[in-house]
Amino acid sequence: MKLGDGVEAAIHCVTALATLDEGRVLPAAAMAEFHGLSTSYLLKHLKALTKAGILASVPGPTGGYKLAKAPEDLTLLDVVLAVEGPEPAFRCKEIRRKGPNPLPDDAFPKPCGINAAMLKAEQAYRKALRETLISDLIHNHNQTSDPRVHARGCAFVQQHIRP
Amino acid sequence: MKLGDGVEAAIHCVTALATLDEGRVLPAAAMAEFHGLSTSYLLKHLKALTKAGILASVPGPTGGYKLAKAPEDLTLLDVVLAVEGPEPAFRCKEIRRKGPNPLPDDAFPKPCGINAAMLKAEQAYRKALRETLISDLIHNHNQTSDPRVHARGCAFVQQHIRP
Numbered sequence: 001m002k003l004g005d006g007v008e009a010a011i012h013c014v015t016a017l018a019t020l021d022e023g024r025v026l027p028a029a030a031m032a033e034f035h036g037l038s039t040s041y042l043l044k045h046l047k048a049l050t051k052a053g054i055l056a057s058v059p060g061p062t063g064g065y066k067l068a069k070a071p072e073d074l075t076l077l078d079v080v081l082a083v084e085g086p087e088p089a090f091r092c093k094e095i096r097r098k099g100p101n102p103l104p105d106d107a108f109p110k111p112c113g114i115n116a117a118m119l120k121a122e123q124a125y126r127k128a129l130r131e132t133l134i135s136d137l138i139h140n141h142n143q144t145s146d147p148r149v150h151a152r153g154c155a156f157v158q159q160h161i162r163p
Numbered sequence: 164m165k166l167g168d169g170v171e172a173a174i175h176c177v178t179a180l181a182t183l184d185e186g187r188v189l190p191a192a193a194m195a196e197f198h199g200l201s202t203s204y205l206l207k208h209l210k211a212l213t214k215a216g217i218l219a220s221v222p223g224p225t226g227g228y229k230l231a232k233a234p235e236d237l238t239l240l241d242v243v244l245a246v247e248g249p250e251p252a253f254r255c256k257e258i259r260r261k262g263p264n265p266l267p268d269d270a271f272p273k274p275c276g277i278n279a280a281m282l283k284a285e286q287a288y289r290k291a292l293r294e295t296l297i298s299d300l301i302h303n304h305n306q307t308s309d310p311r312v313h314a315r316g317c318a319f320v321q322q323h324i325r326p
Contacts, residue, residue, distance in 0.1 A: 001166045001243070001252040003281075008258055011277045036261025076280060080164070089164040089252075095171055096312075098199025100319070107309040113300055114174045117239060118166075121291035128284035137276055146270045149259075156263070 006045040006083045009037055011137075013046065014054065014079055018071040018138055019157060025064030030160035034153075045083055052082035062163045071138055077129035089125075090118035169208040169246045172200055174300070176209065177217065177242055181234040181301055182320060188227030193323035197316075208246055215245035225326045234301055240292035252288075253281035 013031050020026065028046055032039040046065055049055040056068040067074070092115035097108060142150070176194050183189065191209055195202040209228055212218040219231040230237070255278035260271060305313070 001164060001247050002250075002254070003164045003252045005254075005256060007253065007281075008256060008277065012258060015277070034262040035258040037258065076284070084164050087165075089166045090170060091165070091168075093168060093171060095175060095198040095200065099197040101315055103309075103311050103315060107311045109309065110307055113303045113307070114171065114178070117295045117300060118170075118292075121239070121288050121295070124291040125284050125288035128287040129281075132280045132284070137280060140276045144273055144276070146266075146272065148266050148270045152264055152266060 001089055003080070004084060006041075006048075007080055009035060009042055010045045010049055010079050010083045011076065013042070013065070014049065014067065014074065014134055015071075015137055015141065016153070016157065017055065017065060017067050018134055019153075020066060020161065023066075025058045025062075025066045025162050026157065026160055027064040027162065030156070031065070034156050049079065049082050052078065054078055054082055064162050071135035072133055074134040075130045076132040076134070076137075077126055079134070080129055088119055088122050090115065090122065092118075164252055166243070167247060169204075169211075170243055172198060172205055173208045173212055173242050173246045174239065176205070176228070177212065177230070177237065177297055178234075178300055178304065179316070179320065180218065180228060180230050181297055182316070183229060183324065186229075188221045188229045188325050189320065189323055190227040190325065193319070194228070197319050212242070212245050215241065217241055217245055221325075227325050234298035235296055237297040238293045239295040239297070239300075240289055242297070243292055251282055251285050253278065253285065255281075 012035055016031060016034070017026060028043050029039045031046075032042040035042070046055060046057070050057050050065070050068075053068055054074060055065045057063065057065055092112055094112065096112055097103070175198055179194060179197070180189060191206050192202045194209075195205040198205070209218060209220070213220050213228070216231055217237060218228045220226065220228050255275055257275065259275055260266070
């Protein structure tokens with residue numbers, strides 16, 4: 001099981017944008033530079049976050065991205081699903097119905113128990129992601145991170161913030 | 164997030180092998196045929212299950228695969244990790260350290276909070292998988308599946324069982 005690398009980039013961008021004052025934006029190129037990523041790569045994920053209603057984009061030469069919701073109203077699950085899509089990790093291909101001597105569909109009135117067990121575990125995963133707010137991550141970061149990390153982030157944001 | 168298709172095949176094979184009497188085996192080709200899969204594809208996953216100590220292989224013309232442990236001693240997590248590997252779904256690339264004006268390593272004494280939150284959710288996922296025994300899946304299947312499904316499976320196993 002593997003999440004795409006875009007999830008790490010997306011969560012870092014969302015937490016960075018949560019530090020901006022009302023109405024301010026950061027351009028995609030600045031967020032890409034700050035995280036050592038290519039702008040085209042990051043744009044793909046910023047667009048997915050925008051489509052999901054997590055970010056809002058402001059067009060034009062002084063444009064960029066900002067949060068579309070308060071960090072208290074965004075969860076880790078929102079960000080993961082925006083980047084990875086809504087499908088569960090386990091995708092049942094109904095191999096129980098394949099092979100020789102096939103049975104009619106009415107022999108399978110219930111979902112496969114293996115699929116049900118895998119989806120139950122995924123519900124536990126999603127519940128844990130849903131219980132982590134973006135505001136929690138920011139609070140913990142502010143409480144525990146080294147002052148140099150905080151200063152570096154603030155300086156970079158101040159240099160690139162718009163308008 | 165996506166699990167490989169091999170997980171579904173592996174769980175179905177493990178539950179099928181759990182129905183065999185002591186000392187009996189099923190060849191890989193028979194399990195592949197029963198699930199509509201290619202033998203070479205399935206062999207890759209059967210070998211991973213064997214390497215993980217979940218299956219045992221008996222070589223030779225009357226050989227095949229059997230469980231290496233009782234179904235009560237095997238969990239869904241054992242099977243998923245055998246096929247997918249032990250790495251977590253979220254693989255932190257420490258992008259917090261990238262970009263301009265890098266800081267020395269001692270500025271990051273703690274694991275990234277984003278990584279920690281993602282791993283905590285994965286622990287919930289693994290806990291749910293660990294709590295589902297292979298014997299539970301078989302019990303539920305026997306209790307709820309259509310008699311035709313049961314009869315088809317038994318007939319196929321009887322036709323291919325060894326020695």
